Amino acid sequence: MNTQGLIYGYWLSGPDKGGEINVPDLDETLQSKENHWLHFDYTNEQARDWITNHSGLDTVVVEALLCDETRPRASTLNNGVLMALRGVNLTPGSNPEDMVAIRVWIDAHRVISTRRRSLLSAKDLASNIANQEGPETPGEFIAVLTDRLIARMQETIQETEDRVAVIEEEVITAESYALRSEIADLRRQAISLRRYLAPQRDAMIQLQSEKIPLFSGDDRLRLRETTDHLIRYIEDLDSVRDRAAVTQEELVNRLTEQLNNRMYMLSIIAAIFLPLGFLTGLLGINVGGIPGADNPYAFTIFIIMMTAVVALQIWVFKARRWF
CATH class of the missing domain: 3.30.460.20 (CorA soluble domain-like)
Structure with a gap:
């Protein structure tokens, strides 16, 4: 209508x-x-x-x-x-x-x-x-x-x-x-x-x-x-x-839990690489007296040493049940 x-x-x-x-x-x-x-x-x-x-x-x-x-x-x-x-x-x-x-x-x-x-x-x-x-x-x-x-x-x-x-x-x-x-x-x-x-x-x-x-x-x-x-x-x-x-x-x-887990993993990774960064930084300075500067096997030894450090860190983290 x-x-x-x-x-x-x-x-x-x-x-x-x-x-x-x-x-x-x-x-x-x-x-x-x-x-x-x-x-x-x-x-x-x-x-x-x-x-x-x-x-x-x-x-x-x-x-x-x-x-x-x-x-x-x-x-x-x-x-x-x-x-x-x-x-x-x-x-x-x-x-x-x-x-x-x-x-x-x-x-x-x-x-x-x-x-x-x-x-x-x-x-x-x-x-x-x-x-x-x-x-x-x-x-x-x-x-x-x-x-x-x-x-x-x-x-x-x-x-x-x-x-x-x-x-x-x-x-x-x-x-x-x-x-x-x-x-x-x-x-x-x-x-x-x-x-x-x-x-x-x-x-x-x-x-x-x-x-x-x-x-x-x-x-x-x-x-x-x-x-x-x-x-x-x-x-x-x-x-x-x-x-x-x-x-x-x-x-x-x-x-939130997903974000926390990802941040936690990033923190673990950062903790693992923290001493490695310290060692590489320490041995990378351009001053005299750096150990192994003239040794042809120094790099290999250094790699083995860092691997051992990482293994030790992982063992400590697992022992403390951090991951």
């Missing part, structure tokens, strides 16, 4: 259930007692104007629906519920942790939602409603929407868990420094996802704890199940974050 900022407009109940609501009918729709859903792109000036001046919503609700940045939350106001929710960004080429926000207001007969970027969960809902398989009440709409938002997170979180499992295996066998940046990206993704899912969990729990007449018993049951899934996903993200931190520590320890 996407005309004058109206992305989706559908009747949820009544004789026109599943039918579209067009822009010219918006003002008339507000007078209807049939349940309906209006979904806007709040960056559109005409959509902002209608929500501000024609929707009849409270100023607080209008500001929340048109706000650029918002954390997940749920609030009751004037016999309605204002919610801000987040879903993973599944747009091709985007980062899943760059979560997409949707703001929703529900009251007795209407659902008004806004977004800036496309959200597949809203698209799923619109398709179901158009096929007359969607929710029929505002309370059921919220229950279905939250369920779709959480369901679409499952694949992203599962992929994150699989990635950390693969990295854990690679740390055991690989010695690549590239794993450090991959683990850092994984931790950043888990932290970013949890940043929005934690307050969304609190919002869902608040919906269940408050006695809101807009939600039926079935709606509350579905919200409870959705909240349980969300809590499990947050626990999975906590596990991923902790496993990534432990894996990063193990990788750093392995790399």
